[in-house]
Amino acid sequence: MGSRRRRSRRAYGIGVALLLSAALSAGCASDPAEPPPAGGGRPPGDGGGRRITLTVGVFGTFGLQEAGLYDTYMRLHPDIAVRQTSLTRNDVYYPQLLTHLTAGSGLADVQAVEVGNIAEVLATQADRLVDLGTVPGVDRRAFLPWKWAQGTGRDGRTLALGTDIGPQALCYRKDLFARAGLPTERGAVGRLWAGDWRAYLTAGLRYRERVPDGPAFTDSAAGVMAAVTASAPVRFYDARGALVVADNPAVREAWDLAAAFARHGLTARLQQFTPGWDQAFANGSFATVACPAWMLGYIQDKAGPAGRGRWDVAAAPRPGSWGGSFLVVPAAGRHRAEAARLAAWLTAPAQQARLFARRGSFPSASAAYPLPAVADARHPYFGDAPVGALFAAAARGVPRAPTGPKDALIAQTLADTGMLQIDQTGRDPDEAWRATMKTLDNALDR
Amino acid sequence: MTETRATAEAARRPAPEDPARPAGPLPPLRPRRARPPRRGRRQGAGPFLLLAPFLLLFTAFGVFPLVAAAWTSFHRVELTAPGRAEWVGLRNYTRLLDDGFFWKALLNTLTIGVLATVPQLLLALGVAHLLHARLRGRQFFRVVALAPYATSVAAATLVFALFFGRDHGMANWALGVVGLDPVDWQNGPWASRFAVASIVVWRWTGYNALIYLAALGTVPRELYEAAALDGASRWRQFLHVTLPGIRPALGFTALVSTIGAVQLFGEPLLYASGAGASGGANHQFQTLGLYLYEQGWVNLHLGRAAAIAWAMLLILVAALGLARLIRKAAA
Numbered sequence: 006m007g008s009r010r011r012r013s014r015r016a017y018g019i020g021v022a023l024l025l026s027a028a029l030s031a032g033c034a035s036d037p038a039e040p041p042p043a044g045g046g047r048p049p050g051d052g053g054g055r056r057i058t059l060t061v062g063v064f065g066t067f068g069l070q071e072a073g074l075y076d077t078y079m080r081l082h083p084d085i086a087v088r089q090t091s092l093t094r095n096d097v098y099y100p101q102l103l104t105h106l107t108a109g110s111g112l113a114d115v116q117a118v119e120v121g122n123i124a125e126v127l128a129t130q131a132d133r134l135v136d137l138g139t140v141p142g143v144d145r146r147a148f149l150p151w152k153w154a155q156g157t158g159r160d161g162r163t164l165a166l167g168t169d170i171g172p173q174a175l176c177y178r179k180d181l182f183a184r185a186g187l188p189t190e191r192g193a194v195g196r197l198w199a200g201d202w203r204a205y206l207t208a209g210l211r212y213r214e215r216v217p218d219g220p221a222f223t224d225s226a227a228g229v230m231a232a233v234t235a236s237a238p239v240r241f242y243d244a245r246g247a248l249v250v251a252d253n254p255a256v257r258e259a260w261d262l263a264a265a266f267a268r269h270g271l272t273a274r275l276q277q278f279t280p281g282w283d284q285a286f287a288n289g290s291f292a293t294v295a296c297p298a299w300m301l302g303y304i305q306d307k308a309g310p311a312g313r314g315r316w317d318v319a320a321a322p323r324p325g326s327w328g329g330s331f332l333v334v335p336a337a338g339r340h341r342a343e344a345a346r347l348a349a350w351l352t353a354p355a356q357q358a359r360l361f362a363r364r365g366s367f368p369s370a371s372a373a374y375p376l377p378a379v380a381d382a383r384h385p386y387f388g389d390a391p392v393g394a395l396f397a398a399a400a401r402g403v404p405r406a407p408t409g410p411k412d413a414l415i416a417q418t419l420a421d422t423g424m425l426q427i428d429q430t431g432r433d434p435d436e437a438w439r440a441t442m443k444t445l446d447n448a449l450d451r
Numbered sequence: 452m453t454e455t456r457a458t459a460e461a462a463r464r465p466a467p468e469d470p471a472r473p474a475g476p477l478p479p480l481r482p483r484r485a486r487p488p489r490r491g492r493r494q495g496a497g498p499f500l501l502l503a504p505f506l507l508l509f510t511a512f513g514v515f516p517l518v519a520a521a522w523t524s525f526h527r528v529e530l531t532a533p534g535r536a537e538w539v540g541l542r543n544y545t546r547l548l549d550d551g552f553f554w555k556a557l558l559n560t561l562t563i564g565v566l567a568t569v570p571q572l573l574l575a576l577g578v579a580h581l582l583h584a585r586l587r588g589r590q591f592f593r594v595v596a597l598a599p600y601a602t603s604v605a606a607a608t609l610v611f612a613l614f615f616g617r618d619h620g621m622a623n624w625a626l627g628v629v630g631l632d633p634v635d636w637q638n639g640p641w642a643s644r645f646a647v648a649s650i651v652v653w654r655w656t657g658y659n660a661l662i663y664l665a666a667l668g669t670v671p672r673e674l675y676e677a678a679a680l681d682g683a684s685r686w687r688q689f690l691h692v693t694l695p696g697i698r699p700a701l702g703f704t705a706l707v708s709t710i711g712a713v714q715l716f717g718e719p720l721l722y723a724s725g726a727g728a729s730g731g732a733n734h735q736f737q738t739l740g741l742y743l744y745e746q747g748w749v750n751l752h753l754g755r756a757a758a759i760a761w762a763m764l765l766i767l768v769a770a771l772g773l774a775r776l777i778r779k780a781a782a
Contacts, residue, residue, distance in 0.1 A: 096727055096748070096749065100530055100748045100751070103530050103531055103751070104530065104533065107531075107532060107533050107534060125531060129531040129532060130531070274617075275618075276637075280609075280612060280613055280616065281616050281617065281618055281619065284616070284618070284619050285618070288619070290618070414749065414750065417727065418729075421727070421729055421732065422729060422732055422733075425638075425732035426732045426733060429635065429637070429638045429732060430635075430638045430732060430733065440733070443551075444552075444729075444734075447550070447552055447750075448745075448749070448750045449750070450750070450752055450755070
């Protein structure tokens with residue numbers, strides 16, 4: 006699951022996405038075998054042997070299907086069939102979700118929403134969504150408080166249930182660290198930069214000094230920028246919902262720190278989630294990368310067997326969350342009650358733990374952390390790192406940063422306009438900042 | 452009036468029925484009194500009836516979107532609430548005038564359009580000329596020429612994006628072999644536009660070549676023979692026989708390429724593999740189509756996107772009108 010960046014930016018091509026969107030609309034049509042809707046939410050399994058089909062609309066490889074959760078649900082509820090429709094990219098999925106919500110048609114019974122879009126969905130679509138906070142089986146105390154708050158509107162209704170989150174660590178190459186005379190044991194590496202992102206820069210400078218011609222210290226300035234802002238208590242919006250991205254010192258500090266990585270030549274000057282970045286994993290072009298929980302699978306996938314035993318994972322300087330998703334139930338659905346129960350079950354601690362064990366998506370339900378599937382989880386590819394305990398500690402420390410309607414757009418502009426200009430075209434950070442703010446103003450129509 | 456036309460028609464009609472009929476006086480014509488007298492008016496509606504399916508579809512998918520886009524362009528409409536529109540008059544248009552991103556996109560569209568169209572048509576002419584010559588396996592080469600056109604934009608662009616990769620791309624590897632410095636094909640303002648244009652050239656050259664090839668077939672051989680008798684070289688034959696002979700095809704391909712260039716979208720979108728619709732860090736290869744998409748579906752401002760769409764239409768109409776004027780002045 007994870008971030009919009011990870012999923013939305015895989016370039017499988019818009020053609021494929023559009024084809025799939027046609028499939029999505031088709032998939033939302035009711036099952037021909039389905040009975041006409043009984044008045045109101047009729048309880049399932051009313052003895053008639055009639056089967057209800059629930060659809061789940063997601064983007065990317067969400068993992069729910071792959072982890073076998075739908076199959077289990079159907080086994081537990083023989084009167085319900087679950088089908089999934091998927092779009093590869095969130096930037097195709099999200100506008101479509103908005104149009105379907107406003108039109109009240111073409112919707113799946115349960116729809117996924119990325120964390121960067123959740124505030125906008127709550128602010129503009131609240132009357133088109135079902136309150137999930139009161140659904141039987143939903144326990145707010147099971148969730149991390151900040152995640153629960155992100156899915157709750159101003160009127161106190163919880164319209165979105167959290168699936169995964171992206172607690173952060175730093176992944177590093179042991180062999181390259183050894184070459185640079187840096188510690189290689191994950192506890193010592195974590196202590197190297199504990200508490201302060203500037204210590205991460207210091208470690209980078211030390212690394213560069215020892216291996217001036219070796220692989221870069223980190224992949225990209227944009228990656229550093231995203232990781233640092235993810236750990237800030239205030240990011241792009243303040244607690245009252247005002248846009249503060251241009252005046253927030255935390256954003257500017259993250260900007261300057263990330264720019265320093267670029268200017269000291271510590272980055273491989275890559276753009277994340279592009280083919281070049283993927284190739285760089287395989288070619289070992291950098292020694293560290295900001296590592297939300299969902300990134301582990303990505304690294305394993307791209308670095309391949311050659312990276313086994315080389316990569317390891319250590320605690321990040323400060324805890325933060327990068328990425329994550331929610332499930333919502335549109336009010337226009339024909340089986341709202343059944344859909345709400347499915348969403349509640351899919352986001353319950355036991356299922357989230359199973360999703361973590363099978364797919365590496367880290368639970369947003371803190372009640373899942375003591376479960377053995379999380380607490381005892383170790384990652385063989387990363388030197389048997391205790392990823393469950395590591396990410397659980399990070400998740401508990403994530404600051405409760407306010408989310409805003411344009412979070413996704415702002416994060417993407419900072420990365421793809423600002424950091425890319427500094428990192429890849431060598432533009433002066435102040436100039437790039439002005440250009441980025443101008444782009445943002447235009448995008449936000451200010 | 453109706454009567455005479457009917458007679459003339461009736462007179463024409465039996466003729467091809469039996470070509471073997473002996474020449475002789477035609478059988479007496481029988482005026483068709485059986486037909487109702489309102490026939491003339493019906494004939495007026497008949498073509499429209501036949502056209503009705505097309506007209507219906509055209510209204511639904513051609514006229515209506517055009518009008519709806521015009522209506523949208525005069526409002527502030529967000530994709531988060533498409534039903535709520537606030538009248539803003541010409542504001543969406545006037546703001547384009549001092550919108551640096553719009554002008555940059557227009558300039559990019561023009562430069563990429565020229566970079567793509569000119570070599571594309573010249574290459575197509577050359578390829579058509581080669582294919583026109585009597586060479587072995589002509590059919591095979593024709594299929595080969597058309598193959599890029601049959602490839603999907605997405606597939607082609609993704610391959611080109613890899614080809615033009617900065618660190619591990621083949622283009623830079625080839626430059627390295629001949630001792631040149633690597634080029635940043637993604638961020639270089641001209642390098643990236645050249646790369647995007649090259650995808651267009653690759654995809655459309657064969658298509659245009661086949662059109663030229665068909666046109667070449669219609670140029671009479673005698674003209675070449677006469678020109679050769681007059682002592683014209685191959686090059687002069689090409690200039691004075693071939694080019695005038697395929698002028699309609701040249702005009703058609705120029706028109707289609709211009710429209711395609713103004714609408715250029717898929718190639719720059721996918722070439723910026725991760726960046727969505729921004730067309731590179733500095734918008735260096737963001738075309739008008741891409742800017743429209745960014746405003747509408749990334750920034751969710753439908754009103755502004757609609758205004759850009761109409762501006763594109765007006766630019767296209769103006770460009771074609773200008774081309775017509777120039778042609779008239781030249782003639």
